[in-house]
């Protein structure tokens with residue numbers, strides 16, 4: 001009886017949960033791509049490049065070409081991907 | 096000048112999406128602020144689709160409008176319509192012109208400045224969309240009431256509007272203190288939320304993360320009020336009217352518990368035995 005009631009009342013149309021999930025995904029996506037967030041990513045990238053160049057003792061210009069900055073969106077979470085390709089000699093020099 | 100406010104406050108009622116309750120809210124809010132003794136003016140920014148006058152019940156007294164004032168065809172004093180219920184409340188109607196570019200940014204700023212000398216609160220009823228009228232309604236704002244329905248497209252549009260408020264407004268451009276944002280969730284149906292058919296208050300707050308000013312229930316009192324040209328807040332017996340009164344009090348800094356969020360509808364059996372006017376809170 002209780003289950004029957006539950007069937008009729010709550011589980012009949014749980015579409016609100018789906019609505020929330022879809023909204024969370026699309027809105028976080030749109031926020032990232034809005035101009036504000038784009039600026040945030042650009043300035044973050046610039047600063048990271050500066051830090052890398054400082055610590056690895058190579059010029060900023062060279063590092064910038066070798067840093068790949070990517071923002072990816074998966075189910076339920078976002079990934080900020082930072083790919084740095086360094087020539088062997090630079091790593092050796094830094095050590 | 097008036098004693099209440101040293102500096103008048105400009106409030107924009109906005110949403111992105113149309114038909115969510117901006118005009119209903121602007122009328123209720125302006126009236127509520129006036130009821131509490133504030134000199135208040137409410138401006139219709141919906142050029143070409145004037146409606147606030149109907150909701151306020153002053154449509155037959157419109158002579159001049161916002162665009163007439165901007166063009167210098169009429170003075171503010173001539174265009175402002177005094178409310179028939181509260182003598183500290185005024186309405187500035189929108190123009191019915193089809194020319195959407197008739198609002199000029201500098202001119203709007205000049206008129207708002209002039210109104211600031213006379214009023215405590217200036218409520219701007221924004222049109223839908225993110226075009227010129229909506230932009231100008233929010234550009235000079237000090238605070239924003241973001242009207243949202245518990246429904247996917249409305250929530251998404253509200254998020255867009257929040258982004259625009261924090262990047263394109265005068266305050267954002269000047270780098271001064273942010274526009275104060277308030278979320279007003281309207282057309283809320285606790286019964287449907289309980290059934291899992293409608294986003295709940297908490298769902299919407301999770302997504303938008305803006306302080307909650309109030310929840311206005313879906314109510315037959317709203318249609319009744321618009322039929323008679325009376326802002327719903329005047330109907331102090333109604334659930335929606337009371338919810339708006341609470342929201343105004345919170346806006347003015349009062350701490351009030353949220354009502355009309357839980358389902359309090361009596362069971363079918365109870366309803367069969369008690370006759371009750373629809374849209375009236377328990």
Ligand SMILES: Nc1ncnc2c1ncn2[C@@H]1O[C@H](COP(=O)(O)OP(=O)(O)O)[C@@H](O)[C@H]1O
Pocket residue numbers: 110112113114115116117118119120223281282283311312313314315317318321335
């Ligand atoms: N709380 C509510 N309950 C029921 N109907 C409402 C409520 N709020 C607004 N409405 C109705 O929704 C419609 C749109 O409202 P309106 O205030 O004109 O929206 P907007 O200005 O955002 O386009 C109107 O028919 C109005 O009566």
Ligand SMILES: [Mg+2]
Pocket residue numbers: 117118119141146221222
């Ligand atoms: Mg409207």
